[in-house]
Amino acid sequence: MPGTFEPLPGGGASVALDDVEISIIRSLAVQLLELIGPGPAEDEAPADPLAQLFAEGPSEPPSDPVLKRLFPDAYRDPETPGNPHEAAEQRAHSAEFRRYTENDLRAGKRENALAVIHSLNALTPGEDGPAVLELTTAESRRWLGALNDLRLAIGARLEITEEDDTDDFYRLPDEDPRKPMVMAYLWLGGLQETLVSTLMA
Template sequence: MAGLFESAGDGGAAIALEEVEASILRSFEVQMLELIGPGPAGLGDDPLAALFAEGPSSPPADPALARLFPDAYGGPDGPSGPEEVAAAGEFRRYTELDLRARKRDDALAVIRSLDALGGSGGVLQASAEDCRHWLGGLNDLRLTLGARLEVSEDDEDLYELDDEDPRKPLVMAYLWFGALQESLLEAMAG
């Protein structure tokens, strides 16, 4: 898998993707949509109802979701003490639904741009706005895989896994998504 983003000017980027690469990216983004879940039911198209909708006040139990939707207060292990727990819950209650919606929008934008390739691969042209969605979508994929693989700052052994290790395909995807993300940032800047 050699396709990386290159600058297309005006903050946009382009990437040549083989059919298998586009298929892998699309599959992971569809799984991201499933992980994030649908928006709150019963809001319909009522913007006022959406404005006053409240999200959960406690962090998700799933480590991948907890990584995507971390507590806003406290250290790496979450809030400590009743004041921080209450503040984190209040913050989550009013922000998580918007954050989930943004992550859904990012994943859907990536899927739609991959679908525009027609399932056969090719050169994907991304506008500056599309690049922001791609950047968010790739970041969410990396965070999720990192949580699933329990990646830490000291995980040099990820680069040295045996081919028989069942984590190897996910590690390869994790590293590839990181390379895509880095090349996209460089393309957007250049």
Template sequence: MAGLFESAGGGGAVLALDELEASILRSLEVQMLELIGPGPGGEGDGSGDPLAALFAEGPSKAPDDPALARLFPDAYGDPARPADEESREAAGEFRRYTELDLRARKREDALQVVRALDGLGGEGGLVNLDAAACLRWLGALNDLRLTLGVRLEVTEDDEQGLYDLPDTDERKPLVMAYLWLGALQESLLEALTD
């Protein structure tokens, strides 16, 4: 079935994509790279002075963009309640020393997908992934789905309602992408457990 992962054995997976699916997925991942931002030193691939990168400190405040806040949540405090001063300080300290690494990992996950899709030469085809690449793709798909979920304001209570949106609803293309990414993610998990 086009568009879903199948087990390739040995912890790997294979994905058959048509040209449109590959183009949509690549476009979404490029947008994810833009959202995450460049690496240390302003370079998109994160390469630069390795010593400076080792001692670089990240931000101490949560991002203002709700999608970025979902991708880089506070490590302390209850998300359902306003944070007290102690939780804010602890979250800020944790974020300062971990967010750059988390951003780099998310950037590498997205780049893994883009590079694999670029390997198709702008056409559809089979993407063969080894076990390590499967984990990168799983992370990248999860990040895309979380971001689209925030943009669409999806909650657990109304996710079923997404299937019933009329074709005239302007959110329909994003909802279709959100649901497809969920199916991709689920099929990759199943392929990894086969």
């Protein structure tokens, strides 16, 4: 049965996680970090904070389908490109927007994944049951961002769209090779939902 986040007095959230659950989330967060890639090395980063803010990033969308889901184009819908002139304008706007935002987006996703890993590393599972993870409100928001990114990544690998009925995934036979990934996707969704409810309480 998936764990659920519960509110802490004074703000924040807590959830009980066993060894297997801790290992799964940590492993997925590490894989997400590897996919997003490292940040700029200290000797490559601009010394001027203002220059760093406007440092240019990539202008083309990523080729990997997971990264495409994590860093989508801002100004065009690939399903409805419109007329050729309009599509060219949207591509140009998307490239410009991506050039000045993707580095920051990657940094934010990297920090969220690292926050998850650090908080799990600090846990000491109890001998008689699961460990209880306690998060501040700020840490909870980082977890929420990371859980969302993990579900987007798994959803992209499974080719899940917003229109897909996830109830069908509960009925997958055990021998289906997608089953472990689907169960992780659904479990993370439950965690995400209860964390949202906790933060809105």
